[in-house]
Amino acid sequence: MAAIRYGDRLYELRESESVLDALLRAGVPARHSCKAGSCGSCMMRAVDGAVPAKAQTGLKDSWKARGYFLACVCHPDSDLEVAAAEDDAEVPATITSLDRLADDVLRVRLRCGAPFEFRAGQYVTLVRDCQLARSYSIASLPEEGEIELHVRRIPNGRMSGWLSTEAGAGTPVSLLGPSGECFYVPGREDQPMILVGTGTGLAPLYGIVRDALRNGHRGPIQLFHGAVRRDGLYLHDHLTRLAAAHANLEYTASVLEAPDAGDAVSGPIDQLILRRFPNLDGWRGFLCGDPALVGSLRKKLFLAGIASRDIYADAFLPSAT
Template sequence: MTYRLRIEPSGHEMDIEANETILEAALRHGYALPYSCRSGTCATCKGKILAGSVDYGDVDEKMLPDEEMEAGFALFCQATPLTDLSIEAREVGAAAGIEIKTLPSRVARIVDLAPEVRALFLQLPSTQEFRFLPGQYIDILLKDGSRRGFSIANMPGPGAQLELHIKHVPGGQFTGHVFSTMKEKDILRFEGPLGTFFIRDDWPERPLLLAATGTGFAPIKGMLEQLFANPDTRDIHFYWGVRYAQEFYYQELLQEWQARHPNFHFHPVVSRPDASWNGRTGYITTAIGADFPQPKDLVAYLCGHPDMVFDLAESLEQSGLDSQYIFSDAFVFAKSKTS
């Protein structure tokens, strides 16, 4: 069964299959809606059903409370049509037309960054063009049909490899392989680029707030490379929170950026410091609240642990920052998904 889907306010119309989610249909037709996890666990894709009815799919009540569902909201990565549909969604023009591909890659380098973090550098086929925006991610496709999503930690360029930051998860199938048996020249298949977490150019006068925990630094690194490659005079504040100081990495690069770009301000925060740490302590949500009690003029990009992402987004909104200026990528554990 095929239905019609209309996106407002753009007026774009397209076919949508009965077993196809709203997000899948939009992406298939080249229209990018805001999204991240694609598994119903981050709420980035939440939007309103203006007309028609849907099967809401496998929805976590925390991501879509009953009162929001009754008000017409749905998670577009889960909702499938039961009738023709009209929805309200803010399309992401910068991502439109970027093709999502399934490609092989070769592990060119493996580099230890921190005690439990490794960088993989993936070499792509020379015959394939792979376009992406700094901040997007790829899904590594495993042999059992499951996927593991990792942010791209660099900006695109001729012949550029894809840099991924992998944190060792105890008992994790893929991360265990990365830290034990993976070797250079191994072949990995992936799908991407995915997600709509990247720098917007809509508000060039607004200072930027970038916030990350752990390997949430990966997409932020790519974003910063992009900002510094295209001289930007806006103030850029980057808050990076970790548990222990030894979990920070790329310190020389961050110091170099601070020396070369006077508008760049790095704020490291450690939640479980030892006696050797003399910097800020606690959580970055608290630090940002203290430094920006009235954040209404910022554009914020938040990435990392979902507790930080959701709590900081809520705190910024309550302090006066309109939600249209908040973009996030919560590192949730996606549900298994076959390719």
């Protein structure tokens, strides 16, 4: 029979026993509820070994890609090394550059002092002086060597203010994570994709779009960036060029305040999208940024036909402290 490695111990599976049952039998306080592969409470992550497909039924592709599975319906044929779903790594990192993309948006680039695996579009928690922590989405690809974050300058923001005025190239920080399921999963490369971001919600989408292109995604990619004013479209020229260089990529900029639109479209971005794409059956969607917009758009895109497992949403919640 197969065995499970968890922590520093090995757990032998009995005949027809699930991973969850083996752990519970050994006294491991593994979280669980329905024991029927339905509720998701017992989700774990496989670090090494083959997870049976049945143990991933119904999970999003991005969860499957990271090895997540439901322990209560997992009956592996061979040995499996597993971890709790929420185990995070912390690595030291150094700021390599800081530059201003817009009045209130900073681009922060970092180099990690230890191996740090991530996918473009996931988020990391940046830690300053071992205590102040804020989460930001990753705009860069792993092979680019550096981690790129887009940080909005918040009035009196303790992290963003520090990054704008005190931090510089060479400043040490640390990174926790990565976390989040908002990233491109290779496969189904003809599937049409729609990506909608407001403000620095563009950061993960910028990473995801480039990851998709690099993986040879062939289906149409519709990228929308929404801002309150024209100067919030902080990658406008760059994205216009990127779209010109890729036949399947279209970039649409939208500005809420009409007199200010310039070459962008004006008006609410959700109405613009639903007018242009009333039927999204079969699409893959990514939504990042303002929580209210992400929440309402998520529902609207679902009703327009995107399967719930094909919607990846990341609402940027303001920090409480």
